[in-house]
Amino acid sequence: MRLSIVFFCCLFFLVPVRAETVLSYDVNGSNSWYPYFIDENAKDPGILAELVPNIFALTPIRLEAKHYPPKRTNQALASGALDFDVVSPSWFEGGELGENFVQSQPIFAIKEHVVVLAGAQDDWMDISKIRGQEIGTVRGYLYHDDSQFTRVDFKSERELIIALQKGRIQAAIAGDLTALYWAKELEVPIALAAVHSDGVLVIRLRREHQGLLKQINGAISQLRDQGAIDALLAKYTSGQSVVSRLSN
Numbered sequence: 001m002r003l004s005i006v007f008f009c010c011l012f013f014l015v016p017v018r019a020e021t022v023l024s025y026d027v028n029g030s031n032s033w034y035p036y037f038i039d040e041n042a043k044d045p046g047i048l049a050e051l052v053p054n055i056f057a058l059t060p061i062r063l064e065a066k067h068y069p070p071k072r073t074n075q076a077l078a079s080g081a082l083d084f085d086v087v088s089p090s091w092f093e094g095g096e097l098g099e100n101f102v103q104s105q106p107i108f109a110i111k112e113h114v115v116v117l118a119g120a121q122d123d124w125m126d127i128s129k130i131r132g133q134e135i136g137t138v139r140g141y142l143y144h145d146d147s148q149f150t151r152v153d154f155k156s157e158r159e160l161i162i163a164l165q166k167g168r169i170q171a172a173i174a175g176d177l178t179a180l181y182w183a184k185e186l187e188v189p190i191a192l193a194a195v196h197s198d199g200v201l202v203i204r205l206r207r208e209h210q211g212l213l214k215q216i217n218g219a220i221s222q223l224r225d226q227g228a229i230d231a232l233l234a235k236y237t238s239g240q241s242v243v244s245r246l247s248n
Contacts, residue, residue, distance in 0.1 A: 023083040023209065024064040026073045027052055030138050032156035034181045035236035040065065047236050048086055048201075051107070051229065055203075058219035061212060069155075070140025077101075083206050090199025091142040102210045105217045106200035108229055113192040115172045115179045117164055124171055124193035136160045136172030143173060144197060158182045164190065177237060 027048040028037045038046040056063050068076055076082040078100070088110050089095040089103065097103055114124045114135075123129065130149045137143060138160065139153040152169055154160050160172040161182040172179075173196050183190040203216060223229050 020062055021060065021212065022062045022064055023056075023212075024066050024081070025052065025084045026066050026068055026076070026082055027086050028067050030070060030141070030156035032158040032178070032182065033175075034157075034178055036175075036178070044236070047232055051223075051232055052086065052203075054223060054228065055107075055216065055219045058222055059212075059215040061215065070138065072140070074140065074142070077204070077206065080206065083209060084203050086201050087142070087204045088197065088199040088201050090197035091144055093144045095144075095199075097204050100207050101204050102207050102213060104203035104205065104213060105220055106202055107220055108201055108233060109199070110175060110201050111198045112173055112175045112196045113179070114194045114196055115160070115164065115174050115190055116170065116193050118189035118191045120170070121191035121193040127194040127196060129194070130171065130173075130196075133171065134169060136163055136169040136174075138174075158186070161186050161188050161190065164188065 028040075031037070034046070036046055036048045038044065038049065040046075040049050044050075053063060066076070066082060068082075073082065073085055077085060086107070087097070089097060090110075092098075114127065114130060116124050130145075133149050134152050135149045137146070137151045137153050138157060139155055143151075152163075154163055157174050157178045160169075160174055161179065163169045164172060165186070165188045171193070176192055179190060179192065182188075205213065205216070220229075
């Protein structure tokens with residue numbers, strides 16, 4: 001009897017335990033990427049700060065949030081220190097994320113404009129006007145055509161609006177909601193001129209995890225079908241010009 005118990009215990013400990021899948025990620029942008037990321041400890045932390053955990057809560061995958069400046073986020077993804085982030089293919093030249101990555105299905109739409117002071121928009125309604133010009137950008141951010149203009153990097157979208165106000169730059173590139181938010185907060189009259197990119201946000205996942213895409217895409221579809229994504233967008237935009245364009 002004692003031998004049987006010992007034998008059973010040995011078999012029990014020989015059974016392999018399947019390790020839990022944990023993915024590290026970063027969605028904080030410049031730390032001024034309102035309304036997409038505000039403060040993970042706030043009651044309303046931001047669209048992506050809420051949505052990404054909600055997506056993965058519908059999968060067996062667990063998350064580990066990390067926070068890097070944008071340039072270091074890209075480096076961490078390249079090295080494998082991060083497993084995924086959330087980007088728009090429209091930010092990349094040719095819409096290509098690179099051979100080391102795969103992408104989820106679209107989550108919701110996102111648009112960025114050339115941003116100028118109010119009254120100057122007529123001079124910047126043609127996107128070709130940025131060619132050869134000094135254009136305000138966020139350090140570490142990706143721009144699909146930044147070979148065509150001279151980047152003038154600032155640390156955040158908030159700093160872009162301040163630079164416009166102070167005349168340090170004549171035009172910047174920023175997401176429409178983010179630019180409008182900081183203009184209101186800083187009381188700087190701005191205008192949205194030419195559209196610079198118009199696309200969708202996706203999860204940019206390192207290719208070695210592509211086997212998880214089916215679960216991730218299923219979770220995104222479930223939240224969209226339930227109306228949860230549109231409800232979250234409405235919560236943070238209060239009727240501003242953001243629509244998912246994916247629910248129909």
